[in-house]
Amino acid sequence: MSYGAVVVVVRRECGAVDPLAVHKALANPARADFLRWLKTPERYFDEDYYRERGVGFHIGVCVTDIREQSGLAQSVVSGYLQILRDAGLLVSERVGKWTFYRRNEETIAAFAAYVRDEL
Secondary structure: OOOOOOOOOEEEOOEEEOHHHHHHHHOOHHHHHHHHHHHOHHHHOOHHHHHHOOOOOOOOEEHHHHHHHHOOOHHHHHHHHHHHHHOOOEEEEEEOOEEEEEEOHHHHHHHHHHHHHHO
16 A cells, blocks of 8 residues: 655644654754754853853854754754754854754644644
């Protein structure tokens, strides 16, 4: 029996969520760690460093800090962040030459609702 390619898209006020893309993104322990770290960045990253430079965690965490925390190569971290962003789980913001990432709480809430209501 073949089911073919099935893509389920959940429509919520925040937009569309592709549950399969989210599942794939979360299947990697490092990517799941990134989301966990960004949920409470003050536990994992130096907030004073950000404040001294006139930014805060409200814009996200710099890719460099995520790379240092993970111990992974920069190219691996960038690829993982892109997968999370493509799944809608992260939002990126460029400030000068730095890119900051933060969680997309609307997408995370829509995915949680999908799991609660549909699975």
